[in-house]
Amino acid sequence: MLEITDIFKTFNKGTINEKPALRGVSLKLETGDFCTIIGGNGAGKSTMLNAIAGVWPVDAGAITIDGKNITGYPEYRRAKFLGRVFQDPMTGTAANMSIEDNLALAARRGEKRGLRWGITKDERERYHEELKILELGLETRMTTKVGLLSGGQRQALTLLMASLKQPKLLLLDEHTAALDPKTAAKVLGLTEKIVNEQKLTALMVTHNMKDAIRMGNRLIMMNEGKIIYDVRGKEKDNLQVSDLLEKFGQASGGEFANDRMILSS
Amino acid sequence: MNLLALNPATLVKALPGNVAQGLIWGIMAMGVYMTFRLLSFSDLTVDGSFATGGAVAVMAILAGVPAPLALLYSFLTGMLTGLVTGLLHTAFGIPDILSGILTQIALYSVNLRIMGNMANKPVSVDKFFLVVSSRNISNAILFGVIMIAALIAALYWFFGTEFGCSIRSTGSNPAMSRAQGINTNITKVFTLALSNGFVAMSGGLLSQYQGFSDINMGRGSIVIGLAAIIIGEVLGEAIFGKKLNFAGHLVFVVIGSIIYYIVIGVVLWLKMPSNDLKLFTALIVAVFLAIPNLRAKISNSYARAAKNGTVTIEKSREV
Numbered sequence: 008m009l010e011i012t013d014i015f016k017t018f019n020k021g022t023i024n025e026k027p028a029l030r031g032v033s034l035k036l037e038t039g040d041f042c043t044i045i046g047g048n049g050a051g052k053s054t055m056l057n058a059i060a061g062v063w064p065v066d067a068g069a070i071t072i073d074g075k076n077i078t079g080y081p082e083y084r085r086a087k088f089l090g091r092v093f094q095d096p097m098t099g100t101a102a103n104m105s106i107e108d109n110l111a112l113a114a115r116r117g118e119k120r121g122l123r124w125g126i127t128k129d130e131r132e133r134y135h136e137e138l139k140i141l142e143l144g145l146e147t148r149m150t151t152k153v154g155l156l157s158g159g160q161r162q163a164l165t166l167l168m169a170s171l172k173q174p175k176l177l178l179l180d181e182h183t184a185a186l187d188p189k190t191a192a193k194v195l196g197l198t199e200k201i202v203n204e205q206k207l208t209a210l211m212v213t214h215n216m217k218d219a220i221r222m223g224n225r226l227i228m229m230n231e232g233k234i235i236y237d238v239r240g241k242e243k244d245n246l247q248v249s250d251l252l253e254k255f256g257q258a259s260g261g262e263f264a265n266d267r268m269i270l271s272s
Numbered sequence: 273m274n275l276l277a278l279n280p281a282t283l284v285k286a287l288p289g290n291v292a293q294g295l296i297w298g299i300m301a302m303g304v305y306m307t308f309r310l311l312s313f314s315d316l317t318v319d320g321s322f323a324t325g326g327a328v329a330v331m332a333i334l335a336g337v338p339a340p341l342a343l344l345y346s347f348l349t350g351m352l353t354g355l356v357t358g359l360l361h362t363a364f365g366i367p368d369i370l371s372g373i374l375t376q377i378a379l380y381s382v383n384l385r386i387m388g389n390m391a392n393k394p395v396s397v398d399k400f401f402l403v404v405s406s407r408n409i410s411n412a413i414l415f416g417v418i419m420i421a422a423l424i425a426a427l428y429w430f431f432g433t434e435f436g437c438s439i440r441s442t443g444s445n446p447a448m449s450r451a452q453g454i455n456t457n458i459t460k461v462f463t464l465a466l467s468n469g470f471v472a473m474s475g476g477l478l479s480q481y482q483g484f485s486d487i488n489m490g491r492g493s494i495v496i497g498l499a500a501i502i503i504g505e506v507l508g509e510a511i512f513g514k515k516l517n518f519a520g521h522l523v524f525v526v527i528g529s530i531i532y533y534i535v536i537g538v539v540l541w542l543k544m545p546s547n548d549l550k551l552f553t554a555l556i557v558a559v560f561l562a563i564p565n566l567r568a569k570i571s572n573s574y575a576r577a578a579k580n581g582t583v584t585i586e587k588s589r590e591v
Contacts, residue, residue, distance in 0.1 A: 060451070081455075082450045082451070083449075083450045083453050083454055083455045083456070084453070086450065086451055086452055086453030086454075087453055089451075091451045097445075098445070098447055098448060099448055099451070100445065100448060101440070101441045101444035101445045101448055101449070102444055102445065103440070103443070103444040104437075104440060104441060104444055108437060108440075108441075109441075111437065112437060112438070112441050112449075112452050112454075113452055115434060115452070115453075116452045116453045117452075117453040118453070120434035120435045120437075120438045120454070121433070121434055121435060122430075122433045122434070122435060123433060123434055124432060124433060124434070125432055125433055125434050125436060125437035126437075
């Protein structure tokens with residue numbers, strides 16, 4: 008499904024701020040894989056997701072989706088294959104536009120946008136039903152500007168938008184990190200529901216080791232721009248947080264997990 | 273100033289002319305609205321493209337092109353100027369304001385060339401058919417109202433289409449737009465072209481209305497456009513609150529433009545020196561831009577918090 012082969016990315020090359028963010032990352036996802044990604048700050052988790060999304064071109068390596076080489080595609084051309092939810096709830100939606108307009112934009116992800124109406128009556132009815140899934144009462148506020156919603160509501164809406172037109176791959180970049188625990192749990196619940204119902208292939212970055220173990224069928228750990236641990240199936244089901252901390256300690260050469268990871272475990 | 277020496281009849285007599293000018297500049301303001309409000313792009317090209325539109329219309333009419341067709345020429349040439357700014361910004365990565373300024377400065381030379389290296393070119397309504405003229409103000413007003421109604425209807429449709437929605441989302445959140453598969457470079461360039469098409473068409477109309485094109489006719493036009501938008505918004509919100517739809521916003525942009533020219537008419541009637549007009553305009557825009565911020569500050573200031581804090585402390589001491 009998704010195949011990443013030996014990708015490299017260095018930011019601010021040739022300057023004093025040079026930062027090698029990805030150093031030869033390879034990953035192969037099967038269709039239907041739900042893979043969680045953990046790792047310390049600066050490990051390259053978000054960078055890997057951005058490399059897949061094409062926010063900038065990679066320095067070396069190849070990215071293919073369903074055998075199609077998309078390494079040279081700019082971000083807007085890759086959107087056809089990808090649903091994305093970001094860490095910052097402000098990033099995923101257009102604040103000045105209404106809930107229904109945002110959904111209509113997402114329903115046309117990757118399609119040619121011509122001079123047909125931007126939203127039709129049938130679509131409004133469909134969105135009304137889809138919004139009910141979120142159980143946030145947004146179906147009664149479809150003409151409300153998204154900027155007036157809370158972070159949790161916006162994140163739930165972004166999740167719905169990402170899956171409205173079924174993506175080949177769903178990229179979740181710490182999408183609950185900015186939410187309070189209760190809202191985060193709700194958005195995670197929705198994530199599982201949508202991924203399971205639509206049988207989506209998904210990559211989810213998280214700082215919460217429990218979530219990383221509990222969710223999905225595969226888990227990878229990153230450190231210093233590399234994948235250092237890759238576990239799936241039964242082996243993953245039997246994993247404990249303490250195992251992960253130990254693995255992290257070994258891989259990073261005795262250095263222990265950072266405070267944030269320990270706190271959120 | 274001797275107020276008694278002012279004749280109210282002169283003011284009333286000047287009113288239709290102010291309205292006609294306001295309508296013509298209203299088209300320009302609609303163009304500015306597209307970039308400033310929908311795309312969140314401060315486009316300074318307009319000071320140049322407005323004069324380009326005027327120059328193209330006059331030269332085309334002098335060359336025997338029918339006046340309505342000459343307006344279309346203005347529109348298309350204006351789109352080209354916007355295209356240049358758009359490419360400077362998207363393809364060459366020059367910041368928005370600077371891209372506009374570069375095109376604007378370049379257009380000064382281009383406009384002189386269009387007018388055969390003359391600083392202005394007359395076109396007489398006695399010799400040519402013109403769509404509007406200050407000689408027949410009531411006709412000019414009628415034409416202006418019909419044209420604006422048609423343009424607003426067209427824009428209302430366009431910005432409701434899939435492509436129009438992708439422009440609005442580009443202005444609201446470019447990162448999100450790209451994640452939805454929108455090529456934000458294309459939406460930006462297209463909107464800049466369309467906006468400057470409107471601005472140049474407005475310039476083409478004004479040159480016919482006043483009977484000449486002038487190399488300086490666009491100077492400061494961005495400020496007039498902004499003044500129209502802001503006056504219109506303040507007024508529209510005061511009357512309709514937040515309920516105004518897109519077409520309503522455009523109507524109020526034009527109303528804002530008319531009000532601006534009526535105010536200018538009053539200022540001239542008061543015999544204020546016309547050299548001070550630009551200063552006056554800048555002040556109007558600055559004040560209207562400041563009002564929403566100042567209003568927010570008054571209800572949300574540290575001074576107010578301090579006063580409330582003192583009261584709270586005193587009360588707690590009494591108890």
